[in-house]
Amino acid sequence: MSAPSVVTPAPAVEPIPAPASVIDRLIAVVGERNVIREPADLRTYECDALTSFRAAPSVVVLPASTEEVAAAVRIAVEAGMPVVPRGAGTGLSGGALPVKGCMLLGLSRMKRILEVDLDDGWIRVQPGVINLDVSKEISAAGYYYAPDPSSQSVCTIGGNVAENSGGAHCLKYGFTVNHVRGLRMVTAAGEVVDIGGPVLDGPGYDLLGVVVGSEGTLGIVTEVVLRILRKPEATRTFFATFPSTDEAGNCVSEIIGTGIVPAAIEMMDRLAIQAAVAATGVDWPDVGAALLMDVDGCTAEAEHTSEVAVGIARRTGAIEVRVPRSDDERMLMWKGRKSAFAAMGRLSPNYIVQDGVIPRKDIARVLSEISRLSQERGFRVANVFHAGDGNLHPLVLYDARIPGQEHAAEEMAGEILRICIRYGGSITGEHGVGADKAPYMGEMFSDADLDTMARVRCAFDPGTTFNPSKVFPTPRLCGDRPGPYRPHATEVAGLADRG
Amino acid sequence: MSTAAGHVDPLAAARQERPSTLAEATEALRRADRDGERVLFLGGGTELSLGAPPTGVEVVLCTERLERIVEHAPLDQIVTVEAGVRLASLQDVLARSGQMLALDPPWASRATLGGLVATNAFGPLRTRYGSIRDLIIGVSIVRADGTEARGGGKVVKNVAGFDLPKLMVGSLGTLGFISTVTFRLHPRPQTERTVLFPDLDADAVRRVVLGLREAQLEPGAVAALVREGGDDLGVRFDGRFELGVRFDGFEAGVRQQGMKLLELATRRGWRAESLGAETARAFWARHDDARESSAGFRAKLAAQPMELERVANAAIGSLFTALEVPRCVCYPTLGLAFVAGEVRVAGQVAAAVTAAREAIPDGSVVLHAAPPEVRAAVDVWGASPAALPLMAAVKQRLDPGRRLAPGRFVGGL
Numbered sequence: 072m073s074a075p076s077v078v079t080p081a082p083a084v085e086p087i088p089a090p091a092s093v094i095d096r097l098i099a100v101v102g103e104r105n106v107i108r109e110p111a112d113l114r115t116y117e118c119d120a121l122t123s124f125r126a127a128p129s130v131v132v133l134p135a136s137t138e139e140v141a142a143a144v145r146i147a148v149e150a151g152m153p154v155v156p157r158g159a160g161t162g163l164s165g166g167a168l169p170v171k172g173c174m175l176l177g178l179s180r181m182k183r184i185l186e187v188d189l190d191d192g193w194i195r196v197q198p199g200v201i202n203l204d205v206s207k208e209i210s211a212a213g214y215y216y217a218p219d220p221s222s223q224s225v226c227t228i229g230g231n232v233a234e235n236s237g238g239a240h241c242l243k244y245g246f247t248v249n250h251v252r253g254l255r256m257v258t259a260a261g262e263v264v265d266i267g268g269p270v271l272d273g274p275g276y277d278l279l280g281v282v283v284g285s286e287g288t289l290g291i292v293t294e295v296v297l298r299i300l301r302k303p304e305a306t307r308t309f310f311a312t313f314p315s316t317d318e319a320g321n322c323v324s325e326i327i328g329t330g331i332v333p334a335a336i337e338m339m340d341r342l343a344i345q346a347a348v349a350a351t352g353v354d355w356p357d358v359g360a361a362l363l364m365d366v367d368g369c370t371a372e373a374e375h376t377s378e379v380a381v382g383i384a385r386r387t388g389a390i391e392v393r394v395p396r397s398d399d400e401r402m403l404m405w406k407g408r409k410s411a412f413a414a415m416g417r418l419s420p421n422y423i424v425q426d427g428v429i430p431r432k433d434i435a436r437v438l439s440e441i442s443r444l445s446q447e448r449g450f451r452v453a454n455v456f457h458a459g460d461g462n463l464h465p466l467v468l469y470d471a472r473i474p475g476q477e478h479a480a481e482e483m484a485g486e487i488l489r490i491c492i493r494y495g496g497s498i499t500g501e502h503g504v505g506a507d508k509a510p511y512m513g514e515m516f517s518d519a520d521l522d523t524m525a526r527v528r529c530a531f532d533p534g535t536t537f538n539p540s541k542v543f544p545t546p547r548l549c550g551d552r553p554g555p556y557r558p559h560a561t562e563v564a565g566l567a568d569r570g
Numbered sequence: 571m572s573t574a575a576g577h578v579d580p581l582a583a584a585r586q587e588r589p590s591t592l593a594e595a596t597e598a599l600r601r602a603d604r605d606g607e608r609v610l611f612l613g614g615g616t617e618l619s620l621g622a623p624p625t626g627v628e629v630v631l632c633t634e635r636l637e638r639i640v641e642h643a644p645l646d647q648i649v650t651v652e653a654g655v656r657l658a659s660l661q662d663v664l665a666r667s668g669q670m671l672a673l674d675p676p677w678a679s680r681a682t683l684g685g686l687v688a689t690n691a692f693g694p695l696r697t698r699y700g701s702i703r704d705l706i707i708g709v710s711i712v713r714a715d716g717t718e719a720r721g722g723g724k725v726v727k728n729v730a731g732f733d734l735p736k737l738m739v740g741s742l743g744t745l746g747f748i749s750t751v752t753f754r755l756h757p758r759p760q761t762e763r764t765v766l767f768p769d770l771d772a773d774a775v776r777r778v779v780l781g782l783r784e785a786q787l788e789p790g791a792v793a794a795l796v797r798e799g800g801d802d803l804g805v806r807f808d809g810r811f812e813l814g815v816r817f818d819g820f821e822a823g824v825r826q827q828g829m830k831l832l833e834l835a836t837r838r839g840w841r842a843e844s845l846g847a848e849t850a851r852a853f854w855a856r857h858d859d860a861r862e863s864s865a866g867f868r869a870k871l872a873a874q875p876m877e878l879e880r881v882a883n884a885a886i887g888s889l890f891t892a893l894e895v896p897r898c899v900c901y902p903t904l905g906l907a908f909v910a911g912e913v914r915v916a917g918q919v920a921a922a923v924t925a926a927r928e929a930i931p932d933g934s935v936v937l938h939a940a941p942p943e944v945r946a947a948v949d950v951w952g953a954s955p956a957a958l959p960l961m962a963a964v965k966q967r968l969d970p971g972r973r974l975a976p977g978r979f980v981g982g983l
Binding site: 188192213241242264265266268269273276278279281284285303304328330331368371376429431457460461495496498499500501503504508512521522524526528529542 | 643644645646647648668690700701703704711713717718719720721723724725726727728729730731732733734735736737739740741745756757758759760780783784786787788819820821822823824825826827830870872873874875876904905906932933934936951952955956957958959960961963964966967968979980981
């Protein structure tokens, strides 16, 4: 849950300075300029896009190579410092939030594209490469990289790997984990290890599947082999308006029920439509709900499926169906949708972006529960979501200038997560658990589930060096033998407090 | 239980447990934990010979009675099944809602979903829909110590917590007992059509794969079979393949893509034909036969798709020379192939395996079935992966007593 425009500044926290010996050794590895240690400079890194959580790191290191990352990790481990990795800092769950006393590894200098193999369908990149730059690199040859988070023009591949980022088009094409073939990673022992690679089905456990989405808790990824795809021959888009989200939800269910797998199908409610209109000038009418849908594939298939889908939209009560007449018109429609989060600033001084998932068939019921909650608690909620896979992004609007509102809005956003859990869904579809949702993990998973995940974590990082106090509701130490977990030292010392 | 290789069954002395509920399965594992017994999980037994023979197994936990479909939510396109549900019977149920699990490995009527996950099995549909890791969204396991745990969930989009479902894929029952699995489903295609290239060499197969992509075609399945170019003395490998490309989906798209591929073939001078229903069935039946042959030797080869010529000449070629009644199926868009046959001289087959591994040093050759003489000469998994120490650490944390299929997995895990 993020509060991107918090008016009340979080209290400034003085960084705990890193020992001089650590600084000297780091300078020897990455050079003077790439070791940031002045308190004012360190504050630049005290949060990611979730600005309501802040903590300054002790030192920020900006390595340029795998070897430099490995050396920095070894220095941190020897000094007993936690290591927190960071890409572009666009994450919405506080995944890159520093832990007090930590070494923050900023990977933004590692932004080289290392190797492209179009024929075998992959590209090898450093973690600091911007998501959209992958597609730009191969676009002229007719290829692209499928996962497209809304922040794709600024977020990095390393961050995408950490969060297993999705995007509007993952309904058909999958998430980051479905597009990562291999990784090079620095382990907690400061060693470099390759996991997977361009060739499929290497013998052994699917560690790739575990590392992708582990939010920087298992290792520091320094190279990524991504699967790339040939662009589809045709894409057809339509925009349809409905009296309410009920009709729009039925339309989505019917389209999917006919066997169509849309490339993307997005829903917005009245408030979200108003915000998009205010921010981008799209000429969308003031209606209860709208759908924006892409189908793609070979031309005949895309035309057929889009005709069928438009027919369904009309039958299920669409007020109006618009088909873009040009690429520009299509881009404008998508711009309206993709700017919907940021556009909320036009409707409210502050807002929280929530991310939860529910079974698709329950969309109407969950929306009415959210609307009831909204009335009870007195907060307006705008809904923008990936309707095809039930990934909701309710935006809770509030005014931080009114005492108590921020806290009450956060509580309400938390209640929405509980609704998702109650319907058998998830507390996060794409933004990650991070620091923000760690307290809710215990409501979605049992102690035994979390203990099993923690064991995997301990297998990779027995000293819990990497990104401690993220993902898990209670920091844990890794025992040598199975048994009850003790609280992490940083927690005992009060350092891992999530204020 | 007899192994495909027909050699002495190392499990004959083990006690068999046949729980009919998940609670009973958990109880059986707790008992085994208490008594320090080593356990092997058994589904349909279609891949029992995969991996090294586990050592000292005292309990075989059979999943055949765990055959409930726990939940099928057609509107959400998901299904949760108990481990022992057979793939073919699940597909029958799903078909009634116009849906399918996009997974078509061999032996569908015997193979169980738990076993398929544990062995990472696949068939031609992987071309388009990916492998089990792309379809699995949730899992319940029972750990070696009898603890029940769950990862993932029943919604397709979910990034809460570590992805335990993927960790279970291909883990061969060495990390925990897979008790239930949740998959995402796909609509059954309205129609399908196969275009056959009856006679191509490996380089031409490779060029067809590139051509498909250049023409922006999106086939549901692509498979190449070694042409039976032999004589009365048996099958000889002359480096030639028949290649089937199947399109599936809505009629309009399937028709257009089939025509575009035939046009492409004409332009490039490849012989190709669009198959009628009967001949298409016959081609895919030949594919299934080659995959399902209960041969004494079966190997899976993995390389980059563009290395096909080298794989064909050096790897497939040498195995074909060493094996009796050899068979081969290639998935050229994926860079994966299976070679099967009977072993006459173990030393020759072992040498061919070594030659195949040398031919694709960045890839892998894993033996899914092989007689003890071949296993004695070459490691069934090949060279250890770079990440073996991490894998060993995961095994240690989840099964510290090494009681689950001990020794079966990569690196003796």
